[in-house]
Amino acid sequence: MTKNVVTCECAQVAIELDGKPFISTECHCNSCREAAIRLEQLPLARPMLERNAGTQFVLYRKDRIQFLRGQDLLEAFRLGPKAPTRRVISRCCNSPIFLxxxxxxxxxxxxxxxxxxxxxxxxxxxxxxxxxxxxxxDDGLPAGTLQTWRFYANLLGAWIAMGFKSPKIRIGEEAERDKTTR
Incomplete structure (x- = not known):
């Protein structure tokens, strides 16, 4: 399989990706826009919103991602205490990493x-x-008012391929504790 490495702006965080993503999307939900507006108040090295106010994501199965370095430099950002999503940025350069x-x-x-x-x-x-x-x-890209059937089909296919597992991704102090207990 093809391996690809992506990094934060200053390259202190590096992630190895195994194979191709299962889908690439552009989200236009209220929470992605609100998060981008709030996070863009930080001195971000990379923008989050496209010109059309969408946020582009590349989706990978968790079992196809390996942190090469900097996992302890990651920090969670949530829109509220009960938010079911966490956006993660690098503390070193405030680069947006993942949702x-x-x-x-x-x-x-x-x-x-x-x-x-x-x-x-x-x-x-x-x-x-x-x-x-x-x-x-005006670009012909399929767009749904909610998530599209293709989006859900890709999510389900990836989950089946993973044996219905959902690995935990530890960041920041959690990741640092994991290193010291090995």
């Missing part, structure tokens, strides 16, 4: 981790019903 759904079997890596020339192109858009501008997209 993780509670109990999810995949990670939604921010596409800005890839150099623009090798960045996987989105295959579909989700949650376009949350958009307030209602400007039509």
């Amino acid at each position: 993780e759904f509670q109990s999810g079997h995949w990670l939604s890596l921010y596409s800005s981790l890839w150099p623009e020339e090798t960045r996987p192109k989105p295959q579909l858009r989700t949650m376009t019903g949350d958009r307030t501008d209602k400007v039509a997209f």
Whole structure:
């Protein structure tokens, strides 16, 4: 299988990706937009929102991701204490790294981790019903007002391939504790 490495802006966080993503998406939900606006107040090295206010993600099964370094430099950001998702940034340079759904079997890596020339192109858009501008997209990319059937089919296929497992991704102090107990 092909291996690919993505890093934060300063390269202190590095992630090895095994194979190809199972899908690339552009999300237009309210929470992705709100998170991007709030996180962009930090001195981010990489942008989060596209010109059309979508957030692009490259989705990988958790069992196809390995942290090469910097897992202890990752920090969670949640929109609220009961939010089922955590967005993760690097403390070293505030690069957006991934979004993780509670109990999810995949990670939604921010596409800005890839150099623009090798960045996987989105295959579909989700949650376009949350958009307030209602400007039509002109690129022919499939778009659903909610998540599309193709999105769910890809998630299910990845979960089946993983044997219905959902590995835990430890970050920050959790990851540091894991290193010292080995």
